[in-house]
Amino acid sequence: MDYTFHWRPVIKALPDLFSAALVTLEAAVLSMLLGIIFGLALAMMRLYGNRPLSLFATVWIELARNTPALLQLFFFGFGLGAFGWHLTPFTIVLCGLAFNNAGYLAENFRGGFQAIPAPQYKAARCLGMSATQTYIRIIIPQVFRLVYYPMTNQMVWAVLMSSLGMLVGFRELSGETQFLASNTFRLFEFFLVAAVFYYLLVKLILFAAHILSRRLFTY
Amino acid sequence: MIELNSVNKSFGDLQVLKGIDLSVAKGEVLSVIGASGSGKSTMLYCINALEQIQGGSISVDGLDVHAKSTDINKLRQNIGMVFQQWNSFPHLTVLDNVALAPKIVLKKSADEARSIAEKQLQHVGLGDKLDTYPTRMSGGQQQRLAIARALAMEPGYMLFDEVTSALDPELVGEVLDTLRLLREDGMTMIVVTHEINFARDVSDRIAFFHQGVIEELAPAKELVNNPQRQRTQQFLSKVL
Amino acid sequence: MSESANAIQFFTGFRFSDLGFLAEAAGNTLLISVISISIGSVLGCLFGWALHVSVLARYLLGSVLDIFRSVPLIIQLLLFFNFFPILGLPLEPFAAGCIVLIFYTSALVAQVARGGIEAVPDSMRRASRSLGMSYLQDMRYVVWPIGARAMLPAWTGVALGVLKDSALVSVLGYLELLRASQILITRTQEPFIILAIVGAFYFALSYPIGKLSARLEQRWQYD
Secondary structure, three states, X not given: OOOOOOOHHHHHHHXXXXXXXXXXXXXHHHHHHHHHHHHXXXXXXXXXXXXXXXXXXXXXXXHHHHOOHHHHHHHHHHHHHHHOOOOOHHHHHHHHHHHHHHHHHHHHHHHHHHHOOHHHXXXXXXXXXXXXXXXXXXXXXXXHHHOHHHHHHHHHHHHHHHHHHHHHOOOOHHHHHHHHHHHHOOHHHHHHHHHHHHHHHHHHHHHXXXXXXXXXXXX | OEEEEEEEEEEOOEEEEEEEEEEEOOOOEEEEEEOOOOOHHHHHHHHOOOOOOOEEEEEEOOEEOOOOOOOHHHHHHOEEEEOOOOOOOOOOOHHHHHHHHHHHOOOOOHHHHHHHHHHHHHHOOOOOOOOOOHXXXXXXXXXXXXXXXXXXXXXXXXXXXXXXXXXXXXXXHHHXXXXXXXXXXXXXXXXXXXXXXXXXXXXXXXXEEEOOXXXXXXXXXXXXXXXOOHHHHHHHHHHO | OOHHHHHHHHHOOOOHHHHHHHHHHHHHHHHXXXXXXXHHHHHHHHHHHHXXXXXXXXXXXXXXXXXXXXXOHHHHHHHHHHHOOOOOOOOOHHHHHHHHHHHHHHHHHHHHHHHHHHOOOHHHHHHHHHOOOOHHHHHHHHHHHHHHHHHHHHHHHHHHHHHHHHHXXXXXXXXXXXXXXXXXXXXXXXXXXXXXXXXXXXXXXXXXHHHHHHHHHHHHHOO
């Protein structure tokens, strides 16, 4: 083995990598928030919507779940370009991840909604709450508890998936690593450090999710 | 006053209420007895607009329950309802279970809602459970919680749908005692129940349902001690 | 025909012959997926069994497998692809892709398999052992048939995930479906149609298999 490892360029780049990791986290969190909002809407459309709404939701969900995430990203990147829409790399990643998250989360939410006993709804309505109040105050909080673990998993997936950003020119952790690695030719060293960053990021998220669940679900 | 005028209700081909006429005056306690499937619970659901009716009319304080123009949420604020299953909200503390509706439906301030909830919970004997979660309580306690939750809306009427049927026998007493308490407070109530002795002691009148019609309606003691109709006699001899 | 006319021809839209090019690439996607999923699943079942029986394995093997689940596949691929030349053993993109996907699959399957084994009630296993079955017979005739049913839905999810994730091997230069689509997009400038065709291919594979597995799961629930 006549390869010599050079760590100096990597160490010098650590601050850059760290801020790139924050960009990754930011993209993952934002895409997750959007995914939760759209996922809830899709689940409710599929469960309670009229035919067109339910069809729309089904198409979204099945496309998100049955095609590669990278393809979805390319679609927001190049595909929309065919219609003259050119999104920035950040928007591409955000749209792609949110689309994907929403599809997977919608199925989790749907299972959650179906698991809440129907009398919960009836009891709330009997107290004079409107349908909207009942969903926001009674049903959805219980659904969130039921799907908390799958949601945590999806958050981890969002972080891992955001690495696809490097293929559409987004300078998150992977994109930044790729950029620095090809500038310095220390590919292995850089990717190894990026791997460590991702590993720690995932552990941090799981730990935070655990702490949060203790605060949230005291019952 | 709750008034039912020749109310018809069907589930598909099955007619479960056949021309029900009934009126319950303010301050009155009416018990409803009868075999399962005789339509007594369905009548409660119709009064609360949880079920639609196919004929006749129902009015509460002169307000037509099933009219399109009626604000159902407003109507339900005036009618408390407690079910066979207590349906506590598992994600809220006992206090929040009771305080939530006053806060978001009646738009009371947080402090006000809290003090209303505390008062009602103390009234049903759960004053020491405020910060517990309902899943840690017995069925009897949860049923009392459900009653306090309904009372916190300060309704004019209370509907009880077989509230002791799902309870273990030793827990029935505490819930019936709570109902007695409400009677002393002068609450207007319709109580669908299988507890004939309780119905006799606590209600003003009893209605006996049979296959979707009111077979007999009489002052409580009279109906139990001296039923006039043959079907009432048969039913009472089976359950007493 | 002049040189410039040829060039114009070259940049015109999607041609019928391009479908052949895509089909070949789709074959490559299938090839690398089938290899990775089959070998990775067998390996994953062994790992899952090891995690179930040994506390030591749970710490050591468990932590290693955890890494495969906590680092993006694309980083794993690039890391591995750039690691072998260091050892003086440059790898083909196909081989590097296969190796990474196999371990990636095995890490995901190991979790599923362990869950499958643990889904078999202890009482049932005690019963089979008390009938005089050996450990291996118990595994073969009791744990495997029951556990396999329990793990099928999750395993299908993993397998379909790997099928879709195999698209990432394109970053190493392996000519699978997504890379082929990139090449065609650059040439034809018709990204929408090409991405739609490629999407339809994945969908046509993934959707029916997913539905079938969901149906089996439902049927078994009522057995």
